[in-house]
Structure formats: C-alpha cells, structure tokens
Amino acid sequence: MFVNKTRIRAAAAAAFALFSGVALADNAVYDDRMSDLLDEDHGAIAAVPELDLPDIAAHADAIAEAMNNDVPEVRYDRDFLAELPKADGGEQWECLTEALYFEARGESVRGMFAVAEVILNRVDSARYPDTICGVVNQGTGRKYACQFSYTCDGIPEVVNEPRSWDRVGKVARLLMDGAPRKLAKGATHYHTRAVNPNWAQVYPKVAAIGAHLFYRQPSRTASRAASTG
Numbered sequence: 147m148f149v150n151k152t153r154i155r156a157a158a159a160a161a162f163a164l165f166s167g168v169a170l171a172d173n174a175v176y177d178d179r180m181s182d183l184l185d186e187d188h189g190a191i192a193a194v195p196e197l198d199l200p201d202i203a204a205h206a207d208a209i210a211e212a213m214n215n216d217v218p219e220v221r222y223d224r225d226f227l228a229e230l231p232k233a234d235g236g237e238q239w240e241c242l243t244e245a246l247y248f249e250a251r252g253e254s255v256r257g258m259f260a261v262a263e264v265i266l267n268r269v270d271s272a273r274y275p276d277t278i279c280g281v282v283n284q285g286t287g288r289k290y291a292c293q294f295s296y297t298c299d300g301i302p303e304v305v306n307e308p309r310s311w312d313r314v315g316k317v318a319r320l321l322m323d324g325a326p327r328k329l330a331k332g333a334t335h336y337h338t339r340a341v342n343p344n345w346a347q348v349y350p351k352v353a354a355i356g357a358h359l360f361y362r363q364p365s366r367t368a369s370r371a372a373s374t375g
Contacts, residue, residue, distance in 0.1 A: 233316045256356070263333065264334060264360065267334050285297075
C-alpha cells in the first residue's frame with residue numbers, strides 16, 4: 147500500500163511528545179528517541195494505559211502541516227507549477243509521471259492532479275496492486291486489456307514534449323510527498339467524455355474535470371477488471 151509517510155511521522159511525533167514531553171522542535175532528541183521506540187515490541191506500546199489515541203489523531207494533521215515543509219500549499223495553475231524546482235524521483239515517481247504524461251498532459255492542472263489522485267487511490271485500495279508501478283501497469287501485456295490504455299494500445303511510449311514531462315513530474319512529486327487529494331473525491335476510475343464504458347453505468351460519478359469523468363468503485367463491488375479509460 148502507498149503510505150502517507152507525513153501522516154505517520156506526524157502521529158508518531160505526537161505520541162512521542164505526549165509520552166516524553168520533549169518539544170517537537172528538538173529534532174536530534176526526537177530522531178534518536180524515535181529510532182529506539184520503533185525498535186520496541188508492539189506489546190510494550192499496548193501496555194501503556196494512558197495512551198490517548200483520539201487526541202493523537204486529532205492533532206496529526208496540524209503537526210503534519212508544521213513538519214512537512216517540503217510540500218507547498220498547492221495552487222491549481224501552471225504558474226504555480228512553473229515556480230517549483232524541477233522534480234525527480236525513483237521508479238514509482240517515474241511510473242506516475244509517465245502515466246500523467248500519456249493520460250493527462252493536455253488537461254488543465256486540476257485535471258492532471260485528479261488523474262494522479264485516481265492512481266494513488268488505487269494504490270491505497272486492497273483491490274489493486276500496492277505500488278504505483280503495479281497499478282499503472284496492471285493488465286499490460288494483453289492488447290486493450292490493461293487498466294490504463296496507453297500501456298497496451300500497441301503504440302510505443304515516446305516522450306517528445308519535455309516541458310510537459312517536467313510539468314506532470316511536478317504534479318506527481320507533490321502528491322507523492324503528501325499534497326492533499328481533494329479533487330477526484332476518492333475516485334478509482336475515470337474515462338474521457340468521448341467514451342461510455344459499461345462500468346460507468348454502475349459506479350457512482352463523483353467529479354467531472356476537463357475531458358474526464360471520475361467514478362468511485364462501490365465497496366460492495368469486487369471486480370478488478372474495469373479499465374479506467
């Protein structure tokens with residue numbers, strides 16, 4: 147599963163602060179102590195009677211915002227993306243960037259973010275592979291049987307618009323680093339307005355952004371065969 151490391155780190159920081167009284171700003175003490183805590187048995191944590199989990203959860207978002215200085219407040223416009231430094235990353239970042247390039251580079255910035263949210267929502271779902279590359283390449287190898295059509299349409303993937311690649315790479319980096327997912331409203335599927343797949347008659351539509359319509363797979367539906375578009 148794709149893990150929001152910012153939220154986990156924030157919750158851990160809050161727990162540490164509650165137990166130890168050490169200020170979060172004291173990074174050296176925090177880092178040393180957290181290494182020790184993470185090595186301890188889960189039973190030791192369960193044995194602490196005064197653990198206030200609701201309080202930790204209530205403050206996790208605020209702490210995450212304060213700690214995660216690498217993720218700027220997102221504006222959904224090209225000027226905002228142009229101001230950001232060139233993005234890079236490993237294999238998972240490349241898979242997400244490639245998917246955005248071939249699926250959404252002609253969309254508005256909002257449309258790019260929404261498509262990326264769908265991919266990450268699938269990573270978070272138990273119904274789909276637990277990595278970005280696994281989600282993007284699911285079904286690849288059989289023509290027109292994949293989840294993302296560009297991976298199985300028989301057309302070689304060639305990046306010939308470097309500026310578009312840089313732009314969608316920044317979108318990928320922002321979301322992987324913890325930028326909020328609030329456009330696609332939890333969608334797991336999308337398609338262009340030019341097509342009308344069968345699953346669109348079953349899954350509830352949750353958003354319409356640019357050329358794409360977005361749908362959320364109902365929890366009672368176990369099928370994993372539907373293509374996004």
